Amino acid sequence: MSMFAETSLNQRNRRVEWLVRATFLMMTIILIVPVALILGVLVTKGAPALSWEFLTAVPREGMTAGGIMPALVGTIWIVLVALIASVPIGVAAAIYLSEYAPDNWLTRVINLAIINLAGVPSIVHALFGLGAFVTFAGFGTSILAASLTLAVMTLPVVIVSTRESLQSVPHAFREACWNMGATKWQTIRRVVLPNSISGILTGVILEVSRTAGETAPIMFTGAAFFLPFLPQSVFDQTMAMSLHLYVVSTQVPNVPEALPYGVALVLILMVLTMNATSIAFRVYLRGKRKW
């Protein structure tokens, strides 16, 4: 027998290798199929509903006809105001926790609490928002109350993703700065932030796109069932895409079949556009960073 001929051990290894590979491939397919199905169904069933009018008209005839403009505009308002509220707080808190806070048990408890806060169900946040912003702060059911509720809900995730981006900047750079007499803030501003900004932005935008789809937190705090006007200020109530989808799917009789699919398709396209923007941003900023 040749010295390099196959033995039964090699055969067994090869079979195991094949089996493992096939299993993992199968799992990947199982992962992809539902996503592809959802997108496929949405596009085939929702596409007929899409038109310029669908995007720019108000709902008519008991929400069985017309368009979705108030909901579209309302969602954009809610998302933007939530962004303005959560990003400065979240990023600043993350910078404090990552760069300034001493590494002691209190910091570790706070970090743990933040991670756990991210797991609080959105309906709980909704009730908190109802109590805190609608009633106690007196904002009423309004864009402001809804956005603040969403901001509270997304803060932990913004903090965690920002902190991870900050910590991906090698510690040696900070040491180098400190050893030249730089203060912490000089170090953060000139070295840490420029090298983590792409990660921070990506995290933030992904978070925001998640916000766009949330229903429970805005249902009690600012989103209206039917309100065929565009909001004029953050103190107005507004329709929103996610709630509108729920309403036309379950609460209104005689809705044409394509309508809810159309709403869902537009919502998904909105989110995908935001994600694509975030990825483009990341690629752009990554190109500028090398170490």
Added chain:
Amino acid sequence: MAEIAVETRKLSLWYGTFQALFDVDFRVKKGMITSLIGPSGCGKSTLLRTINRVNERLGYVRTRGTVEVMGEDILGEHVELARLRKEVGMVFQRPNPLPLSVRDNVLFSHRLHRGDTSVTKADEEDLVEDALRQVLLWDDVKDRLDRKATRLSLEEQQKLCIARLLPVKPTVLLMDEPTSALDPKATKALEELIWGLRGAYTILIVTHNMAQARRASEECAFMLMGKMMEVGPTDGLFLAPRLPETADYIEGRYG
């Protein structure tokens, strides 16, 4: 009698309960290159790191005794660390340029310390050229000033790490095994550049490489077990060590 740039008196240092330095009395002459040699763990890096107070960041470090730079106490509470670190620059084992352009690396420290004084672009260009010329790097990188410093070769990076200390006109340069990450050719280049800086700066260099200490320093200090054993002109120390421990170490009987 040469002027003294750095002087420690009865300096002891503890990491927690472990004592790393024992009553070290040490004088570094101004404008000279002094090498610190000794076996691993003898306290030479610790001594070096005390002179710009990098050690303190560990949090559990205690010191006793005094350290003076240009006759001024640096361990007192009134000492502003930013100004100390401007005066006493540090170069590490592994080159650690910042993820910025070559130009911004050279100007980084200068920008930190110049405050509100206005500096023109032309002034900055002069500073960059001057600093890079001092470290013999100008001709190699003058066309690449806008490239990321982290993409230079290790040798170029380490030269840059020295260059970026120079625009703020430090008195003392501390170097902690500055060539141990480099190949022999780069090591030779670094030694040449360090040799060229003598006179203009006081240089204190920790090295494991006996040949390097011999080639590239004028004064040499031998440490053992946290104690300063012997200090003297490099030639004298290598040719006629006073103590048997020094002789044993430089002859490679331990270390």
